[in-house]
Amino acid sequence: MSKFSLLIANYNNGHFFEKCYQSLISQTETDWEAVILDDGSTDNSLDIIKQITQNDSRCKIYQNEGNKGIGYTKRRLIELSEAEICGFLDPDDALVPQALEIVLKTHEENKEAGLVYSNLIFCDEHLNPKSVHKGKQITALDESYYNFNGEISHFASFKKKIYKQTSGIDTFLKIAEDKDWYMKMCEVAPVKYIDEDLYLYRIHNNGISTNKNTEKALYWHWVALIKMAERRNVNIEDLFVQNYVSKKRYEHVTNTLGRVKNSRWAKLGNTLGLFKIFKYL
Structure with missing residues (x-):
């Protein structure tokens, strides 16, 4: 069994996948698997990904029967994975070479932590670095844990045994499904922030939560927050009024x-x- 499962949900992003894959085979930690699930792409993404990974037995490729959405796809990826420690990587993004080594070491040193996360590097459409987004250590279920400012972000990895203590990724969510499961993980176990720049986040027009989709992402973030409020029996009405x-x-x-x-x-x-x-x- 691999030490780490990289979970990759693809929809029409095969043309970006080359750099993503190159970042995987450049990892200093080589004991990993990549579980790739195509969510009914309408282009030739699947053919491109198969061509790129053709001789690499560490890459396992699956396909949904039609387009199921990001929530369903990411939840299914966890079910398909083999390793105890998993992390999501988008096919249009990439990791720095030491990412997996640093993350696995942090999980080993923080056995009680369910979620481990780092800083991300904002990049242009060609994956050229532009700026760094810093995360924040979450110590309480307060406004920081609501993740308005990306306090928890990529590279987010988790211990599967602790993830299973939650209700899991919500298949109803169209965007911001990560905000939802980040909050759930904070509710069941400590989380650990690594002040390292491990994840290359590509900004392009078709990104699921960037540019033209930013306001949609904010809407779905609020859907996740409302579900959290119901789960914890807390009132966030005033918070909504302040931000709306x-x-x-x-x-x-x-x-x-x-x-x-x-x-x-x-x-x-x-x-x-x-x-x-x-x-x-």
Whole structure:
């Protein structure tokens, strides 16, 4: 049995998979399996992935009968995995070479921890690093654990025996299924943050929770939060009111900002170099 199961849910991302796979075969820890589940891709992703991994027995490839969604696919990946320690890796992303070695060492040193996670590196569409997003050690079931600011993020790995103490990944969730199971893991066992930059996160237009899908991801995050509130019998109504911005209010602010930007006084001030912030309006 492998030490670590890498769980890869694919939908139309085969054209990105080459760098993902290269990052796996470059790992300093070589005792791993990659469980790849295609969620009914409508392109040639499956053929590309099979071609890339053709001689590597560590890669096990499966396919859903039609498109089932990210929640179903990730839950099924856990069921298909063999290792006691697992972690999700998206096919359009990659790991730094020491990622698995560092994560496994941290799990070994923190046997009580159900979830181990690190920092991620935001990259452009070609996987060139742009900036680092730092995680945060969660010590209580407070607002940090709600994960508004990505306190828990990639590279997130877990002990399967502790994951099984939760209700598992919610198949109803279309996006933000990770926020849901992160919270569940915090509720049943301690979690451990590694202050290391282990995960290369690609930003591109078709990303499930980036760019054009950002607001959808926020909606599904709130669905996960409401389910958490029901599970723990806590009231998050005030929290929602504090964070919610109505469309009417948003449009009012946008229109006001537009009028300021287009006023002749603002343009004159910009010409004279008085408004350094003008270009950011």
